[in-house]
Amino acid sequence: MKLRIPKVLAVGAVAAALMATTGCGGILSGGDENASGDSGPIKIAAVIPLSGSSAPTGTYMKNGMQMAIDEINAKGGVLGRQLQFDPEDEACDPTQAAAAANKAVSNGAVVSVGGYCSGATLPTLPIFAKANIPMIIPAANSQELVNQKLPNVFLINGTGAQQSAAAVKFMAKDGVKSVALVDDNTSYSKDIAAQTKKDLEAAGGIKVALATSVTAGESDYSSVVHDITGANPDMVYWTGYYQEGGLIINQLKAAGFKGKIMVADGSVDASLIEIAGGTSAEGVFATMTQTPDTIKGAETWIADYTKKFGSAPGPYSTQSYDAVRLAAEAITKADSTDGDKIIAALAAIDGFELFSGPLKFTPEHTLSSGGFQILVVKDGKFTLHDDLS
Amino acid sequence: MTQLLWNGLFVGSFYALIALGYSMVYGIIKLLNFAHGDLYMLGAFIGYAMLSSVGVIPASMSITALLIVLLLTMIISGGIGVGIERLAYRPLRGSPRLAVLITAVGASFTLEYGVSAIAGPNPRVFPVRLQGETFDILGARVSAPQIVLMVIAVLLMLSLNSYIQRTSMGRAMRAIALDPKGSLLMGINVNKVITWTFFIGSALAGAAGVMAGAYYGKIDFLMGFIIGLKAFTAAVIGGIGNIKGAMLGGLLLGLLEAFGSQWLGGEWRDVFTFAVLIAFLTLKPTGLLGERVTERV
Numbered sequence: 001m002k003l004r005i006p007k008v009l010a011v012g013a014v015a016a017a018l019m020a021t022t023g024c025g026g027i028l029s030g031g032d033e034n035a036s037g038d039s040g041p042i043k044i045a046a047v048i049p050l051s052g053s054s055a056p057t058g059t060y061m062k063n064g065m066q067m068a069i070d071e072i073n074a075k076g077g078v079l080g081r082q083l084q085f086d087p088e089d090e091a092c093d094p095t096q097a098a099a100a101a102n103k104a105v106s107n108g109a110v111v112s113v114g115g116y117c118s119g120a121t122l123p124t125l126p127i128f129a130k131a132n133i134p135m136i137i138p139a140a141n142s143q144e145l146v147n148q149k150l151p152n153v154f155l156i157n158g159t160g161a162q163q164s165a166a167a168v169k170f171m172a173k174d175g176v177k178s179v180a181l182v183d184d185n186t187s188y189s190k191d192i193a194a195q196t197k198k199d200l201e202a203a204g205g206i207k208v209a210l211a212t213s214v215t216a217g218e219s220d221y222s223s224v225v226h227d228i229t230g231a232n233p234d235m236v237y238w239t240g241y242y243q244e245g246g247l248i249i250n251q252l253k254a255a256g257f258k259g260k261i262m263v264a265d266g267s268v269d270a271s272l273i274e275i276a277g278g279t280s281a282e283g284v285f286a287t288m289t290q291t292p293d294t295i296k297g298a299e300t301w302i303a304d305y306t307k308k309f310g311s312a313p314g315p316y317s318t319q320s321y322d323a324v325r326l327a328a329e330a331i332t333k334a335d336s337t338d339g340d341k342i343i344a345a346l347a348a349i350d351g352f353e354l355f356s357g358p359l360k361f362t363p364e365h366t367l368s369s370g371g372f373q374i375l376v377v378k379d380g381k382f383t384l385h386d387d388l389s
Numbered sequence: 390m391t392q393l394l395w396n397g398l399f400v401g402s403f404y405a406l407i408a409l410g411y412s413m414v415y416g417i418i419k420l421l422n423f424a425h426g427d428l429y430m431l432g433a434f435i436g437y438a439m440l441s442s443v444g445v446i447p448a449s450m451s452i453t454a455l456l457i458v459l460l461l462t463m464i465i466s467g468g469i470g471v472g473i474e475r476l477a478y479r480p481l482r483g484s485p486r487l488a489v490l491i492t493a494v495g496a497s498f499t500l501e502y503g504v505s506a507i508a509g510p511n512p513r514v515f516p517v518r519l520q521g522e523t524f525d526i527l528g529a530r531v532s533a534p535q536i537v538l539m540v541i542a543v544l545l546m547l548s549l550n551s552y553i554q555r556t557s558m559g560r561a562m563r564a565i566a567l568d569p570k571g572s573l574l575m576g577i578n579v580n581k582v583i584t585w586t587f588f589i590g591s592a593l594a595g596a597a598g599v600m601a602g603a604y605y606g607k608i609d610f611l612m613g614f615i616i617g618l619k620a621f622t623a624a625v626i627g628g629i630g631n632i633k634g635a636m637l638g639g640l641l642l643g644l645l646e647a648f649g650s651q652w653l654g655g656e657w658r659d660v661f662t663f664a665v666l667i668a669f670l671t672l673k674p675t676g677l678l679g680e681r682v683t684e685r686v
Contacts, residue, residue: 051505051510052510053510053512053609053611055510055511056510056511182655185656212654212655212656213654213655213656214655215615215658215659217611217612217614217615218615218616219601219605219607219612219616220399220400220403220605222396222399222400222647223393223396223646223647223649223650223651223655223658224650224655226392226393226396226647226650226651227650227651227654227655243512243607243609246606246607247605247606247607250605250606254520254523254532255530256523256530271511271512271514274514275512275514275606275607277514277518277520277606278518278520
């Protein structure tokens with residue numbers, strides 16, 4: 001989901017990854033020998049952040065995947081074989097992600113279900129593509145992933161463009177007249193801010209009073225807060241991550257800002273509210289795909305998850321759970337562990353029930369509707385405000 | 390305008406507190422202690438641990454509690470700084486400069502990921518948050534906690550300055566900065582003075598960490614990274630090795646950031662700030678007060 005690195009670096013990392021894959025052709029073809037073959041367990045790989053600042057979300061994802069795998073195995077597995085889970089840590093870092101992807105490939109992965117930080121996911125695409133391993137990406141959603149136009153890549157999270165569209169739709173609906181767009185200078189965040197700006201200008205009626213960036217990882221955002229209070233917009237749209245988001249909300253309120261605040265999906269986390277402190281975050285809106293809390297009928301699922309892992313599910317638990325189920329479905333439909341057949345089965349899926357609704361991929365292998373909705377912080381929790389339908 | 394000035398000075402005083410430790414250590418043993426920013430992080434976590442173990446603190450007591458925690462944290466983080474010097478830097482005294490530099494980088498990672506392993510990678514919310522009334526001073530919005538923190542920072546810096554100028558330990562520090570071998574021959578216990586320097590520098594960084602935690606409300610294991618780099622920059626602008634220069638450099642960096650963001654927009658702030666620095670150092674490589682090299686520290 002998040003592209004935490006500058007574009008130039010991402011491109012460099014892709015190049016490096018490409019070189020690594022060509023250079024290590026021996027390793028990759030060697031990998032086929034330990035691939036899942038026709039007997040033994042079917043390996044499901046996930047390159048996700050299990051350390052670093054995105055580790056909490058990575059853990060939510062891993063648990064969601066583990067839950068789906070255990071459920072499927074309890075029912076007898078797929079094609080009469082058990083599923084084996086192979087989570088690999090990428091720490092939201094492109095270099096580590098490329099190494100983790102190579103490791104997953106040589107471990108004999110049949111399907112990859114990982115991908116959270118877009119910046120780290122991007123360099124893994126050519127590695128899995130070369131090994132012809134289908135990728136079901138549950139969280140990463142930068143437009144750049146789609147732009148690679150790789151046949152093996154499927155995104156089951158809404159994309160950045162869909163998120164911007166949802167944001168603009170809500171701004172118009174809410175009667176906002178001027179907006180300040182603030183991003184954290186990373187590609188994921190800048191993508192949404194730039195796309196929102198473009199959409200707003202195309203639609204007309206809402207003025208972009210300020211478009212600016214901050215440096216992630218700092219504590220003091222008084223300078224951007226000063227710029228915002230100077231421009232005095234009706235709404236601030238923050239497209240970065242929750243750590244900085246919480247601080248910015250806190251500092252905006254302390255500086256006496258009275259307008260509305262909206263945040264993008266990277267900021268939807270209970271910590272945002274805690275960091276903002278007190279009741280500062282009350283009334284803050286968010287553009288977000290469905291979370292376990294906002295999905296109707298997910299109560300039993302949440303209870304099962306909580307019982308199994310001792311803590312409640314978080315963002316992307318459901319998408320990750322769905323990614324594994326989708327992988328199992330595709331393998332069953334393909335009646336094979338052959339990459340091409342699974343890819344064809346994925347592309348042909350129509351109406352498979354996910355938490356976000358029945359699934360059918362667009363020709364670009366994205367969801368036909370992003371499923372973005374507007375949440376609001378009420379009594380210290382993100383609750384559904386408007387499903388935009 | 391006054392708001393920008395105030396914002397710049399406030400952030401700058403944090404940079405200055407951390408820059409002091411960088412500058413002192415460099416002045417004495419010519420080591421760029423890259424683990425210094427992480428002592429700021431460690432200070433924040435020590436303060437966090439102490440405040441959370443106390444339990445709920447009534448709002449009226451929060452300032453008193455914070456001051457006590459501040460003092461204790463300074464002692465503990467000072468001790469940790471001394472420990473790092475003892476374990477990582479002292480055995481390498483006399484080895485090539487690069488080896489020690491890399492050790493410092495290693496110490497930095499050890500602290501960061503050590504804390505991440507113990508306290509977890511998630512950001513923590515500080516148990517006490519300083520939020521108070523705001524006043525209007527000459528058109529700038531200034532809050533009570535900001536004033537309290539500024540006063541603490543200035544007091545710490547002033548007492549450090551007079552300590553170095555007036556006490557025999559301070560004199561010993563200045564002597565070692567001037568000529569370590571000569572000082573040894575004159576009967577100064579060089580190791581003791583270096584230990585003491587690390588203690589003071591680390592204690593100041595720890596204090597800044599607690600203050601940042603209490604004011605901004607969020608701490609995480611990587612919080613020392615960027616501010617460490619900024620403080621290093623501040624120390625260099627001020628003339629590394631020079632105490633007053635470090636203070637001045639910190640304030641100047643804060644002001645540059647505030648005005649850069651206002652003039653060119655947030656995305657250009659760091660470009661502006663560091664372009665000015667490059668230009669400045671090209672014209673005056675010794676930094677603001679670096680010329681008085683006769684007496685470093």
